[in-house]
Amino acid sequence: MEDDLSPEIRKALEQQKANCIFCKIMSGEVQAKKVAEDDLVMAILDINPARPGHILLMPKEHYPIMAILPQHIQDRLFEMARLLCKAQKKAMVTHGSSIFIANGFPAGQQSQHFMVHLIPREPDDRMAFSALSGEEIGEAALKEIHAVLSNNIPLIIEKKLETAPKEWHKPRESGGQMVMGRNKVLQIIEQNPGLKELILKHPQEFLRECKTNPQLMSLFQAVDPAGIVEHYVPGALMRTNTIGADGRNGEVSTPREDSQHLPPDYSPKRDANPGPREGLKREGPSKEKKGEIKRKRRDEEDNSESTGREGKGSDDGNLDGDGKEGDVSLDDITRLL
């Protein structure tokens, strides 16, 4: 898996590594209370433990998140975790044991060196990560989550096992396509200004495209495009019924060649301020306007190709966990399929 890393990410990793306190501990430059070590992984005691006996287990090599850890190191790490939990439970005389992992800054990851927390536990110790129950969620949301996960998890596991085969595993023959949930679809739209503009200015045309453009069709397998239009342009579908009728009479839109390569934008604007809305006028988009969008998209594609690189390069020491998966564009998705 580490061979997949781009030169930019490699460079950022090298810089992270140079400042990483845990890399210094691994190399012996900084002292720590070591409890176990082999050629790939090392376990030390946390000097600010959640409970006495709290162990930090990590790969010796610097990896920021679990997703880019090579599978053979990951397997070794968790076998070591199992043995250490056993020893720790006995040594610290506790009833329970927890393994805690944070992937990415939003999940509470504090160190850029991937690590696994092994924490001795008692049922009444009130650790926040043990309260794992919240509110029931609606059926529609459950359906979407099920559609996305039950499709994608086996695909990801198949891909993993291709590189690290297991004797128990029988490879499946049929390939499949990744399915996106609503939040992911919104992220992808934010990263593709051309697509966002299309939705904002010409929601009806966008809906028609969703029925014909193969890429948009694969993007909206589990999500209703009308709901996305409603998110960006509330009320648009109610007000534009007349346009809908026009559209049906009008020409059948064909997939555009330029939408095969929607530009990835590495600095998405998170404030989804729906921008200018003059496109909401009650007439359908004219041919001229379409040409304009096309041209604009091409321009943006060119821009983002040059600025996108820069954005990534300057990302030094700030790979906030989802550094790899976060920047998925439509291109990446098609590559995955």
Added chain:
Amino acid sequence: MIVVYEDERTIAFLPARPIVPGHVRIIPKEAFRSIEDVPEGMAAHYFMVAGSIASALFDGMGAEGTNIIMNDGPVSPEGTLSIDVIPRKQGDGRDFKWEGKKQQDKDLEEARKKITWEFIPPEMREKTEIVQSSAVPIEKPTLSKDDYLIQFYRKIP
């Protein structure tokens, strides 16, 4: 139970009361009460599945981070060993962090000795040459008046 993944050894489902939408719980098919019961190699498999679910949450559900949390029987919401994979977003109002208490060096050293001692299989503890060649310094921990084994038995109801 809404199952999102199943193989020979594990089953992953959406808990009835998720902490956030997208929260997935993995349980081994053979219900283990505690981590001591898990056979060799199995933990690696469970976490391979957990890591793949975390990737699926990144790739398909727009998660910005994930927590993977294993709790064994006595502290698990299922009563048997379980692993929760939780998608996270900036400012989602969830906080799983703990308040760490700084420990004295001598307390840390005592914990280190006890754990390394337990980590060495009993039959190897007496073979001093093996212990000495280990990358980690291993000494027999000195037991206080409150012998930890006695402590352990006292805790059993």
